[in-house]
Amino acid sequence: MGQRLRITFARGGRASYLSHLELMRMWERAFRRAGWRLQYSQGFSPHPRLSFAAPLPVGVAGEAELLEVYLEEPQPLDRAQQRLAQRMPPEIEVREVEEVPAEEPAIQRRMVAAEYLVVVPEGASPDALRTEVGRVQAASSLPRERIREGATRSYDLRPMIHSVGVERCIDGRPLVRMTLRTDARGAGRPDEVLRELGLDPAECRITRLRLLFE
Amino acid sequence: MVDIDGLLPRVTKPARYTGGELNSVRKEWDSVSARVALIYPDLYEVGMSNLGLQILYDLVNREPDLLAERAYAPWIDMEALMRERGVPLFSLESRRPLREFDLLGFSLSLELTHTNALNLLDLAGLPVLASQRDGHHPLVIAGGSCAYNPEPMAPFFDLFVVGDGEEALLELMRLCGRMKGEGRSGGPDGRVDRNAFLREAAKLEGVYVPSLYRPSEGAGGKPVPLEPGVPEVVRARRIARLGASPLKPVVPFMEAVHDRAMVEVQRGCTRGCRFCQAGMIYRPVRERPAAEVLHDIDCLISATGYDEVSLVSLSTADYSGVEEVARALAVQYPEHRVKVSLPSLRVDSFSVNLAHSLKDAYGGGLTFAPEAGTQRLRDVINKGVTQEDIEGAVESAFALGWSSVKLYFMIGLPTETEDDLDGIARLAYRIRDIGRRYAGNRTRIKVSVGALIPKPHAPFQWCGQEPYGRIKEKVARLQRSIRGPGLSVGWHEPESSVLEAALARGDRRTSSVIYRAWKAGCRFDAWAEQFRFDLWRDAFASEGMDIHVEAEKRFLLEEVLPWDHISTGVSKRFLAREYRRALKAELSPDCRWGKCLACGVRKSYGGC
Numbered sequence: 001m002g003q004r005l006r007i008t009f010a011r012g013g014r015a016s017y018l019s020h021l022e023l024m025r026m027w028e029r030a031f032r033r034a035g036w037r038l039q040y041s042q043g044f045s046p047h048p049r050l051s052f053a054a055p056l057p058v059g060v061a062g063e064a065e066l067l068e069v070y071l072e073e074p075q076p077l078d079r080a081q082q083r084l085a086q087r088m089p090p091e092i093e094v095r096e097v098e099e100v101p102a103e104e105p106a107i108q109r110r111m112v113a114a115e116y117l118v119v120v121p122e123g124a125s126p127d128a129l130r131t132e133v134g135r136v137q138a139a140s141s142l143p144r145e146r147i148r149e150g151a152t153r154s155y156d157l158r159p160m161i162h163s164v165g166v167e168r169c170i171d172g173r174p175l176v177r178m179t180l181r182t183d184a185r186g187a188g189r190p191d192e193v194l195r196e197l198g199l200d201p202a203e204c205r206i207t208r209l210r211l212l213f214e
Numbered sequence: 215m216v217d218i219d220g221l222l223p224r225v226t227k228p229a230r231y232t233g234g235e236l237n238s239v240r241k242e243w244d245s246v247s248a249r250v251a252l253i254y255p256d257l258y259e260v261g262m263s264n265l266g267l268q269i270l271y272d273l274v275n276r277e278p279d280l281l282a283e284r285a286y287a288p289w290i291d292m293e294a295l296m297r298e299r300g301v302p303l304f305s306l307e308s309r310r311p312l313r314e315f316d317l318l319g320f321s322l323s324l325e326l327t328h329t330n331a332l333n334l335l336d337l338a339g340l341p342v343l344a345s346q347r348d349g350h351h352p353l354v355i356a357g358g359s360c361a362y363n364p365e366p367m368a369p370f371f372d373l374f375v376v377g378d379g380e381e382a383l384l385e386l387m388r389l390c391g392r393m394k395g396e397g398r399s400g401g402p403d404g405r406v407d408r409n410a411f412l413r414e415a416a417k418l419e420g421v422y423v424p425s426l427y428r429p430s431e432g433a434g435g436k437p438v439p440l441e442p443g444v445p446e447v448v449r450a451r452r453i454a455r456l457g458a459s460p461l462k463p464v465v466p467f468m469e470a471v472h473d474r475a476m477v478e479v480q481r482g483c484t485r486g487c488r489f490c491q492a493g494m495i496y497r498p499v500r501e502r503p504a505a506e507v508l509h510d511i512d513c514l515i516s517a518t519g520y521d522e523v524s525l526v527s528l529s530t531a532d533y534s535g536v537e538e539v540a541r542a543l544a545v546q547y548p549e550h551r552v553k554v555s556l557p558s559l560r561v562d563s564f565s566v567n568l569a570h571s572l573k574d575a576y577g578g579g580l581t582f583a584p585e586a587g588t589q590r591l592r593d594v595i596n597k598g599v600t601q602e603d604i605e606g607a608v609e610s611a612f613a614l615g616w617s618s619v620k621l622y623f624m625i626g627l628p629t630e631t632e633d634d635l636d637g638i639a640r641l642a643y644r645i646r647d648i649g650r651r652y653a654g655n656r657t658r659i660k661v662s663v664g665a666l667i668p669k670p671h672a673p674f675q676w677c678g679q680e681p682y683g684r685i686k687e688k689v690a691r692l693q694r695s696i697r698g699p700g701l702s703v704g705w706h707e708p709e710s711s712v713l714e715a716a717l718a719r720g721d722r723r724t725s726s727v728i729y730r731a732w733k734a735g736c737r738f739d740a741w742a743e744q745f746r747f748d749l750w751r752d753a754f755a756s757e758g759m760d761i762h763v764e765a766e767k768r769f770l771l772e773e774v775l776p777w778d779h780i781s782t783g784v785s786k787r788f789l790a791r792e793y794r795r796a797l798k799a800e801l802s803p804d805c806r807w808g809k810c811l812a813c814g815v816r817k818s819y820g821g822c
Contacts, residue, residue: 014234015467017222022229022467029236029465029519037551059223087517089236089467202223 002039003074006107007084008096012061012207015091020055026089027067033087034080039070053107053211054114054182057189061207068100068107111182113162113212116190118176121203126174130166132197133176137164142196157196160188179212216304216311225292229468230258233306236465237517239275239282240307246281247391250274250317250383251305251352255330256740258286262464263472265526266358267321270383272460280387283307283315284464287330287737288337290744296337303337312338315352316390316405319383320371322360325717326710326740328367331356332732335370342729344372344425349405353412355386361422362450362495363670363777365437366717366724368424372412376780377420377450377495378481380457385418416444420451422780429722436778437722449781450495452819456481456502459510462517474522474555475514479507479535483528484806487585488596488796489624491669492528494789495782497815498822499806504535508542515552522553531560531568532806540571558583561599563610570614579618579658580611586627587637593799594629596792608645617653619645620660625688626680627666628796635688638663639695646700661696662704663689667715670777671784673792678766679715709747710739715765716754721776724764727753785814 011018018026028048031038038048049070056062075083081097088094120129136142142157164178176197180188190208191201222228243249252271254261261267267284274282283305288296296303302311312318318338320331335342340351347354356367357375364374375382393406393414416423426444427437439446459477466473482499483492511523527533543554554572559565561582569580584604586592592599608619623638642661649657665685668677680688689705696703717724731753738744754761769775771790778786788811795802805811816822 014232017228017232018467019227019229022469025469026236026467032519032521033516035516058228087236087519089234089465090238091234203220205219 013091037072119205248387255327323358366720488673504538531565566610581620583622612652618658783815783818
């Protein structure tokens with residue numbers, strides 16, 4: 001009994017600034033608005049069975065994000081998407097709802113990478129950016145430090161970068177496209193790559209285009 | 215439109231500033247005749263929990279020719295960025311600077327948000343003093359419980375709406391729209407002529423326009439009208455019948471303080487607790503039919519996706535439809551799929567059984583407010599709760615599976631003695647004994663203590679707050695006398711309760727203190743990490759006042775009070791009678807079940 005659904009959704013504009021937790025609560029409410037009853041985990045504090053392929057960082061838009069959910073009662077697929085899409089906040093869009101066999105491994109375990117597109121700030125020189133990208137590509141390691149909960153952690157950014165490149169410009173603003181490792185061992189952060197390229201991530205517009213699976 | 219994309223990645227919790235929530239309303243700016251920004255002068259997550267503003271937002275936006283948007287106080291980090299980059303305060307929906315609106319409507323429900331209100335005017339690019347604003351600026355108005363003593367904030371606002379805001383706000387917006395249409399504009403941007411507008415507005419019931427009054431000089435006394443046609447006493451506005459709840463309220467992305475659907479089931483309370491301002495200023499009691507409440511809950515759940523709804527009122531157990539609503543909800547949402555919360559639990563077993571039927575018995579503890587430790591003192595405050603009520607309530611709670619009970623008490627009440635304090639301890643031990651019979655060693659009794667803050671329009675308005683040093687001694691005494699397994703005493707009231715008391719019963723002179731405190735950097739006074747008692751003390755001193763003296767000041771019964779030009783319908787004579795009865799520990803019954811006590815509301819509003 002029950003049903004496992006995979007939902008493809010996009011977020012942009014104002015909704016890009018939601019934290020992972022806020023986005024999760026938004027979806028729980030969206031399912032209740034649709035009248036769907038979620039399965040709950042067992043245990044002392046049961047929570048709804050709801051999982052994302054990979055959390056989106058705050059400030060990053062997403063074109064094709066994935067979410068899986070387990071329902072108590074199966075929903076007819078042809079109506080499910082419409083029902084869900086009816087009452088969504090303006091800048092979160094349901095793109096697809098499909099059924100997934102229960103035995104398929106969890107999406108977050110099958111993820112290998114994610115592709116990002118970044119609009120860099122006006123005034124950034126494309127040539128200088130190309131030089132920086134060339135340096136990153138050629139480097140064998142890129143030691144960086146991250147402060148997390150007060151503790152500084154050193155790590156190597158280079159193995160997290162599968163590819164990075166500068167593309168044609170839009171309105172004089174160069175685009176950076178990158179594919180970053182995103183798997184059980186960790187996720188490459190687009191803002192860290194931008195910092196390595198000498199850009200201020202707060203001035204960039206970052207979109208996660210797609211998630212890549214094995 | 216203000217560009218904040220460069221700011222959002224640099225601040226904590228950007229969802230406070232983004233807007234774009236489900237059910238937020240974006241109207242075509244030029245399609246309406248009048249526009250209001252509804253403002254709560256605290257953080258987004260606090261302001262979004264305010265039912266009053268939700269009601270007004272819904273009402274205004276249901277009118278095709280009117281528009282309402284929202285704004286809240288940005289946190290320190292966002293404010294710094296906004297000031298650094300010259301970004302003015304903006305509305306969440308259209309991100310327009312607030313100064314482009316016709317009206318800025320503030321909700322003033324807590325004295326500790328006053329400096330935020332001034333700060334928001336400044337962030338919006340407006341002079342904070344009404345006398346320095348002109349035809350280029352929006353009209354700045356305020357409502358909420360602090361409007362019942364408007365003097366401390368009077369110089370900053372063009373007008374106050376005293377009482378229920380539903381009808382008055384629409385009338386003010388229509389008036390504004392009409393005067394703009396008639397071309398009676400004073401400013402270059404097609405704004406209304408301020409003075410003409412304010413004169414018209416002053417004729418509306420419940421509207422107080424400070425600039426049309428001469429403030430009393432020095433301490434005491436009340437403002438006097440400057441011209442004919444301006445009412446000497448402003449009577450609070452009352453709506454005869456409560457309208458439907460906002461059925462499509464804005465659903466915040468980030469967690470609000472009250473993160474649930476809200477349905478107001480009744481307004482007003484007649485229990486007559488003598489310390490309680492709300493119990494006096496929202497009379498008469500107006501109930502909503504149970505069928506309407508159930509219909510609203512149903513709509514709300516499907517429009518929001520909340521899994522919890524709060525039945526809002528000052529005393530929901532007194533609402534005559536409460537059992538019908540509880541029964542129907544149990545059938546409609548089995549297995550507590552929708553939790554129902556009661557914001558205030560009466561101290562009796564009826565209320566406990568009600569709470570039990572509405573939500574999962576083991577979720578959290580139950581809170582009761584006996585308010586005082588002895589029967590004598592409970593009679594002084596007219597709590598109307600007996601020892602048997604208290605024991606019955608907690609026994610029911612433990613029997614139904616709760617093991618944790620929180621008890622709320624007030625200290626610094628008139629006539630309070632050491633025996634009354636020891637009574638709190640005796641009660642705590644007694645309740646622990648009852649609990650142990652059911653919950654054994656899991657029994658937890660949390661005693662929570664707060665100081666009385668005398669407020670205008672309540673029978674204790676003439677009392678002073680107990681000196682802060684004495685309050686601390688009393689708390690220490692309680693902490694010494696209430697200890698042992700399963701017992702704890704909580705006192706979370708910092709010196710801000712002294713400030714609240716000093717501001718609440720202030721007069722026109724208090725406004726200079728508030729202005730100084732804001733200039734000195736005070737804001738977010740309700741937030742312990744931002745509260746600066748030293749700056750406030752200095753601000754009072756600079757105006758020749760002492761913050762402690764102001765908090766502790768007593769008024770004489772025959773004295774003119776700074777809020778005597780505001781009428782709640784409850785007569786001063788009734789309040790004085792209640793105050794005298796308090797000092798003799800005489801109870802006054804709830805007129806809802808017994809005879810009329812002639813509080814004045816029936817006479818004033820032609821019914822109750």
